[in-house]
Amino acid sequence: MSILLIEAFYGGSHRQLAQLLQEELEDCVLYTLPAKKWHWRARTAALYFSQNVPISEHYRILFASSVLNLTELVALRPDLGKLKKILYFHENQLVYPVKKCQERDFQYGYNQILSCLVADVVVFNSVYNMESFLTSIGKFMKQIPDHRPTDLQSVIRPKCQVAYFPIRFPDVARFMPVHKIAHLKKMLSLNGNGSTVLSKDLPSQPEQRDSENLLENFKSESDVPSAVDIAQENLDNSSMQKPVLKKSNLDNASSHHGENNDNVTHDPLNLLGGVDDQQRPLHIVWPHRWLEAVYCGCYPLCPKDLVYPEIFPAEYLYSTPEQLSKRLQNFCKRPNIVRKHLYKGEVAQFSWAALHGKFRSLLTTEPSEDL
Template structure:
């Protein structure tokens, strides 16, 4: 089968997903087109122009199927290159624009319309979590109700009939049993994209609560950085120099994996996470999760690893997060953690491959 794979915003998680598809199914003939993961507003509206005109020769070749990430402007691309409208399309939703926290005065109307038209024109829709799907449908319903007139009543029904849920595979090949790693002082890990939606302010508040309680810790503060670094992360670097083990982007994949293996707890302070691949990879490497009871986390992790979500009040949430960490760390030190309720095997490439095969390559 000849497959055209399109990723319009090739951030790390999207790039990893594409790489895994190619590795899982080498028997197929893949043509991959990507665009850099920057300039979000231009990318989500301009990718059809960049490819439909700039890569027209590639797009007009013969393919059996198109697989696209949800940031590809599928409807416009099919219009610019009519040959693409004659073959099946699968759109994979790593995230959705209806649940994304936006700044005041920016309602993301354009990205939302792209998502709507993608969902309508594709033959098949795949979401990485039920949380992603549910917030997409709920958010789209609210969005359509704001439109002044002429919204077909069956719009949501058309979309609902075409969806399924398959997670993004975790990129660590071997899942490992979580255990006490022997660190006398707990080593914390925050390994997320360095942007506001990953909760850097929440992290700063949490670390300050730990300091106020005289709780000793070390931390690996790593992740993908951009031109503008959130002030909270710069503040942490200045105020916690003795606690920081690693700070910034880790270039080497092996070094990154070693940091995950050496850490005791993986922290999420996210305001926006539709699966939390960085957290899953860390847990698969032996980290104990400390996650909020929001987003996709309640469908992935048992309640005892969740702290109370109070994203509108940093101090209350930071206190709850500190309570959770200190409680679990006592059990870690005393080897009292029974972690049989955490199993990442279901997210492995090995176990997800048959699901992808059934969905993506069915006739």
């Protein structure tokens, strides 16, 4: 257990990353707090972990998300301060949206700046996240009435790098329209130096075990029910429950016709009451997991702002609410535009298959490399 993983907010993407690293990397031990009362986790988690992480001579690396006040932890536990300390930013509190600037609690952003100062490596999940944090430090620190520290950006920046959030894509072929399956395989093909070339088959085994929960992950971070519930119900009826439907159809066939029909196939139109693609309503989903939604065949429609231009091609971005409304109206009138569309951006670069080498290199005790 040379790698010590600490997650003060063990839920959503924070939990997903911690679990992935623990499962895929050797010699990991994970300590967590439940994903409740985020503000209190940011304020007090360091003290809790200082008392509950056992002292061990085997630890070599400490990996934590930026919810944890790393400065407090290493002050309370000098033994952990000697480790290679990696801080991972899922978001940053210097630009995290608030209704009014006056409502931004100075302490949370200040804690993240201090944590960066004591960390050995600071990792962000996007270039946007990194640059928005670094370029906001100066303005943020001007809130201090006097005796302000200076040049913090120049101290922190050399420690910083980007490692996109790694996704272990499951096999969702049974959810997909036929015309999108080949495109899905193509999107997952990785080529180039040091990359893994996936087989012709879609991901199996480790990835498959999560496939049933993929759409549930989309909803997990939202408190507001959305059309994804309807979409999930359709998927459950048409795909995930095929064995049950087949048995039911066979039973019905036997009772009505007295014959064994082992080759029963299922026409999606029958399951949808005979409604074709053009007549079916378009489901508009707020997935909270874009990189996964596109992989599952969704058409992304995102603001030309924040991290979205870094991830999605320009044709999937809108600049104004009017543009968004116009495009949605067009899609609703002509849903086949969306249903038949093949995504033109990259997905494979966000997969664990593409990123595992970067994370393995990061979580070593060797001198840091340019990743």
